[in-house]
Amino acid sequence: MSRRRTLIVAGTVTALVAGFGAFQLLPGAAPTAHAEGLVPYDSCADLLQYYRGELRETATPYGFGQGGGYATGGAVDAAGGPVKAAAGADLTGAAPMPAAAGAAAAGSAAAGPAAVGNGETGTNVQEHGVDEPDVAKLRGGRIVVVTQGRLQVVTAEAKPQLVGSLRIPGLADRSNGSELLLVGDRAVVVVPGWRDGGPGNGGAQRTFPSGSPVTRLVLLDLSTDQPRLLEEATYDGQYVSARLVGGTVRLVTTTRPQLPVVYPQRAGGERTALAANRRTAARVELADVLPHVVRTAADGTTLDDGSAVSCDRISHAAAPAGVSTLLVTTLRPGSGLGPTDSDAVTTDGDLVYASADRLYVATSRWGTVGPVEPVDFAAGPSRTEVTTQIHAFDTSSTTTTRYLGTGTVPGYVMGRWALSSYDGVLRVATTRQPPWDGSESGTAASIVQLAERGGVLVETGRIDGLGRGERIQAVRYFGNLAAVVTFRQMDPLFLVDLGGRPRLLGELKVPGFSTYLHPLGGGLLLGLGQDATERGRSTGMQLSVYDVSDLAHPVQVDRLHLGPGSTVAMQESRAFTYDPARRLALFPFQLWGATGQSVGAVGVHVSATGRLAEVGRLPVYVRTPTNRVLLDAAHLYAVGDRGVAAGDPVTMLRTGEVEFAR
Numbered sequence: 001m002s003r004r005r006t007l008i009v010a011g012t013v014t015a016l017v018a019g020f021g022a023f024q025l026l027p028g029a030a031p032t033a034h035a036e037g038l039v040p041y042d043s044c045a046d047l048l049q050y051y052r053g054e055l056r057e058t059a060t061p062y063g064f065g066q067g068g069g070y071a072t073g074g075a076v077d078a079a080g081g082p083v084k085a086a087a088g089a090d091l092t093g094a095a096p097m098p099a100a101a102g103a104a105a106a107g108s109a110a111a112g113p114a115a116v117g118n119g120e121t122g123t124n125v126q127e128h129g130v131d132e133p134d135v136a137k138l139r140g141g142r143i144v145v146v147t148q149g150r151l152q153v154v155t156a157e158a159k160p161q162l163v164g165s166l167r168i169p170g171l172a173d174r175s176n177g178s179e180l181l182l183v184g185d186r187a188v189v190v191v192p193g194w195r196d197g198g199p200g201n202g203g204a205q206r207t208f209p210s211g212s213p214v215t216r217l218v219l220l221d222l223s224t225d226q227p228r229l230l231e232e233a234t235y236d237g238q239y240v241s242a243r244l245v246g247g248t249v250r251l252v253t254t255t256r257p258q259l260p261v262v263y264p265q266r267a268g269g270e271r272t273a274l275a276a277n278r279r280t281a282a283r284v285e286l287a288d289v290l291p292h293v294v295r296t297a298a299d300g301t302t303l304d305d306g307s308a309v310s311c312d313r314i315s316h317a318a319a320p321a322g323v324s325t326l327l328v329t330t331l332r333p334g335s336g337l338g339p340t341d342s343d344a345v346t347t348d349g350d351l352v353y354a355s356a357d358r359l360y361v362a363t364s365r366w367g368t369v370g371p372v373e374p375v376d377f378a379a380g381p382s383r384t385e386v387t388t389q390i391h392a393f394d395t396s397s398t399t400t401t402r403y404l405g406t407g408t409v410p411g412y413v414m415g416r417w418a419l420s421s422y423d424g425v426l427r428v429a430t431t432r433q434p435p436w437d438g439s440e441s442g443t444a445a446s447i448v449q450l451a452e453r454g455g456v457l458v459e460t461g462r463i464d465g466l467g468r469g470e471r472i473q474a475v476r477y478f479g480n481l482a483a484v485v486t487f488r489q490m491d492p493l494f495l496v497d498l499g500g501r502p503r504l505l506g507e508l509k510v511p512g513f514s515t516y517l518h519p520l521g522g523g524l525l526l527g528l529g530q531d532a533t534e535r536g537r538s539t540g541m542q543l544s545v546y547d548v549s550d551l552a553h554p555v556q557v558d559r560l561h562l563g564p565g566s567t568v569a570m571q572e573s574r575a576f577t578y579d580p581a582r583r584l585a586l587f588p589f590q591l592w593g594a595t596g597q598s599v600g601a602v603g604v605h606v607s608a609t610g611r612l613a614e615v616g617r618l619p620v621y622v623r624t625p626t627n628r629v630l631l632d633a634a635h636l637y638a639v640g641d642r643g644v645a646a647g648d649p650v651t652m653l654r655t656g657e658v659e660f661a662r
Contacts, residue, residue, distance in 0.1 A: 115521030159656030407457025523549025557610030600638035616652025
């Protein structure tokens with residue numbers, strides 16, 4: 001059976017999905033998305049009652065299923081006596097989130113996707129004017145990188161020099177999820193981590209359990225080459241993401257209560273442990289469940305120590321959504337880390353997508369783990385099926401964030417590129433069928449359109465049954481056009497018109513698969529992925545160019561085989577760079593089994609007709625893989641954990657290299 005990769009381009013309604021599989025339209029399928037509005041709690045007492053009730057409902061003899069907890073010496077055996085907590089016990093009950101993958105951008109509907117370059121700080125962003133945090137940024141002749149436990153500042157020139165470095169307390173030698181945003185002459189470094197335990201900073205009365213997730217913000221002055229610490233703020237909760245529009249940062253975190261858990265270790269102790277955990281649930285206070293923040297000045301002076309959000313800024317959905325708290329914090333780093341607004345929802349969040357005036361937070365609700373019912377596209381989602389809940393926020397103000405509505409769609413999303421907002425409509429590409437079903441039977445993709453109406457996200461259009469037996473691997477939107485790619489052994493490219501009644505316009509089958517698509521302009525799309533045999537065995541990395549200007553007759557213009565190797569850009573779109581003026585694509589590249597000298601970056605030229613030609617490979621002698629490639633008017637820069645190598649983008653010859661401070 002041949003594998004296929006499917007690319008679907010849609011007109012009037014936009015959606016691009018890359019994945020593995022065959023394509024089938026079911027235009028008569030009944031809508032399955034539904035809307036639900038959020039409402040504020042009547043009072044702080046009402047909010048507390050909600051948390052207590054949900055914790056009691058989710059209490060088990062081993063913890064709190066939808067919240068979390070930490071083991072204490074109060075665990076009990078069958079007779080109700082204390083026992084020692086089991087090492088490494090998982091008490092959260094959290095289901096895994098599928099790995100993110102994908103791609104997306106803005107463009108023109110009439111002439112096909114317009115060429116897209118990087119954002120103003122060098123990052124390949126999803127939406128123009130919306131900067132995304134990253135491990136490396138380029139602006140004003142300087143490269144700023146978070147690595148080696150420090151913020152590193154390097155000159156952007158042929159022979160880069162390290163001109164500034166500041167150790168950030170608590171930051172590991174490798175970034176481990178840390179990333180930064182540049183706001184004027186300041187840097188905001190986000191440091192996800194875990195609390196060591198003990199009382200809060202600044203003399204707070206609340207005791208924080210060891211191992212609970214925290215998100216630290218570090219504000220640094222970059223007005224000179226040497227970074228200078230200005231402020232720090234530590235929030236309870238797991239870091240989801242952040243976005244920067246103008247001078248306003250929105251930070252998204254999720255907090256789950258970390259309560260003392262009593263659990264049995266001997267047979268027959270479940271009833272006693274359950275009763276103890278329910279008593280704990282009945283005694284919790286708001287301070288135990290709401291996110292906390294501690295903000296300090298550079299000299300250690302406490303500027304704030306208390307709840308990160310007030311009771312009257314917390315809302316809930318019509319149906320119970322667990323005891324997590326999703327917090328959106330609005331900041332103006334030019335004036336410090338004091339929030340200008342804080343908004344919360346009693347739910348959790350997995351990923352963030354943002355346009356210039358909207359912020360969307362999505363989370364997947366997992367169905368029954370185990371045998372999964374086949375998807376019936378003519379019916380609503382079954383109780384065993386994953387659904388994705390999406391919260392929309394208005395971010396048009398520079399100082400406030402306002403909740404707009406919530407909607408739920410069937411299936412799960414593979415990453416932020418699965419979402420796109422255009423002309424007031426949110427498009428969501430999902431894969432239906434839980435990812436733990438290894439057979440892939442019944443799996444297929446859907447694209448749902450949601451509009452804001454009366455405080456809810458209402459479905460306005462949908463297409464189901466894309467790529468039966470396959471999963472979404474990447475998504476790209478451009479204006480009111482979209483494309484979908486799926487893969488098994490061959491790489492079919494499907495072109496679909498989603499204007500009015502969906503209809504298939506064209507199809508193309510090619511070998512290999514792409515996990516990232518990038519608009520080149522002139523109706524051309526660049527695919528970054530792996531070459532493969534007719535049976536789907538990978539033979540190395542490849543680039544492909546597709547001409548989709550004629551929706552009825554898509555054509556693969558060219559493909560370039562790069563040999564046995566891989567690039568982080570296949571899974572992380574921020575590692576990809578495209579310069580429309582030079583028609584030059586750049587990305588990190590690592591040879592499989594290579595020893596000694598490492599390839600730092602590959603440069604590929606794309607002609608106006610879509611022909612591909614490798615310009616060269618930039619060698620890097622610092623012993624670390626390249627994870628980002630940045631480009632300015634004169635040079636390219638391969639950035640790794642230990643240093644930066646500079647090169648000539650015309651010849652790909654190395655011109656200099658510098659190691660970071662350690």
